[in-house]
Amino acid sequence: MTFSTALEAKFEKLLNSYPPGRKRAALIPMLLFAQDEVGAITGEVVNEIAGRLEITPLQIDEVVTYYSMLHREPRGKHNIQVCTNVSCLLVGGAELLEHAERKLGIRRGESTADGQFSLEEVECMGACSWAPALQVNYDFHHFVSPEKLDRLIDGLRKAH
């Protein structure tokens, strides 16, 4: 399978980042970066990376099932991740997640039929002092009110 030139450059840098004989160390970054490009950790991605790192697909499965950010199925183009952990909970994180469910017409863990949006309830993302917080893919949004979330989603919809 082929990846973009930019991703191949990232892989090459990674493979030069660890001591000799330790190229498996590149596994988790490679999986996450590949997922960003492909959309999911597909069987094809697993086999390709297993081959490059000279490990078994099972060793990759062990890792994929452990880390929350790695997934076998694609998320929506805009993956909305709402934190409901303590600091966010105290200032409306749980209500924000419910609001997002109503706004998008999907439940947490689901994607919209057009594949544009998916919604996840996530654990602490490191924005506690600017809560409630969420991430759309890798972008942070702080002090998110239901109205701000509406504007954010409407803006993303319009962008298509």
Next chain:
Amino acid sequence: MLYNEPSPLEVKILTRRFGLENSQSLDTYLATDGFAGFRKALDMTPDQVIDEVKASNLRGRGGAGFPAGMKWGFVPRDSPKPKYIVVNADEGEPGTCKDRVLMENDPHQLIEGMLIAARAVGAQAGYIYIRGEYRYIIDIMDRAIAEEYERGYLGRNILGSGMDFDVYTHTGAGSYECGEESALLESLEGKRGQPRIRPPFPAVAGAFQCPTVLNNVETFCAVPAIFRDGAAAFADLGPPRNGGTRLFALSGHINKPGVYELPMGFNLLRMIQEVGGGIRGGGKLKAVIPGGSSCPVLRAEECDLSMDFDSVAKAGSMLGSGGVIVMDETTDMVKLAVRIMQFYQHESCGWCVPCREGTLWLEKVLTRVDNGGGRPSDINLIDELARNMLGRTFCPLGDAAAMPTISLVQKFRDEFEERLPKSVPAGDPRLVVVG
């Protein structure tokens, strides 16, 4: 970028460049005493470097508060193996968001701290393990690293000293457990983040089974100032055995939540009132979790407290990662206990049975109580389950789940009791079985 206004009460040592134009650039860094500390360290012997860190009373900012200089001193420098510096930037303790702003606003300070540590133990490579959600931070650190290579602050023969040092970023992919140092090292090798049995400790067998200095971002970021201004100046900022400042992340029911750099030992009530602007809506303080969600909760009357490792420990909690979670009188402590346990249940790696099963049972029983279906024996059961996890796991995640739970049940027991259905006769032995 700054996400909250600074406070006039801050003592800006690690955050001194925050808000400067181009604070991420090497030029700004150099124009503001950047690498002054490292240059001094280059003129010192490794033992002198370690002694200086010891004299500064710098203690680990990740949560445990272990003296950093002592940790560095455990590295066997005569070992024929390569030595490594590993930065724990897997910030994941709920309530904590300080490492993110340290890397975002002053990436070179972190690298300088790594260089000084490398000088102390003879390391030639370092890894910054950054949580996967902080993707833009990886880009910031990569740019800073590239700039330093170009200008001779990293690579071969750094500043003509003969010292070689390489720095790499490494991303996690969503795992609280990987913030635990031995699990982080497993993850760095491309495996599931399960903790290692210790000893050997990372100082002896860390990254790739080689001697390793592993500290939190904030710990490394404090090091340049120690060498620039002297260990005594750093130590004097805080009370005995607690040198320097701390980046406190204030969150919850306060008017001005934010990350603030304050001297170690700053009074907690004053922090809430004067730095955080008091309780929102003029409400009343109910409780504080002083150092991230794994720390036992403090009641309002326990909060007239010096925020240093020893004083908070004496008060029965922990300074932890500096995540100060403030709760007003509207806070539902049962719901809080449920949410905390959901988190630890989700993040338990599953290796140790007391943690894997304990967090799951606790989540179920706490949820049952919260939903009004609790049994009279449930409150004691929660306490017993939590106590049975304490000290019975290979890493501190079991304790991290148990400690806040025990404290919540102990200090707010009436709220748990009120949630029990009124019709069930108290103490019916037939109701002890967990469904």
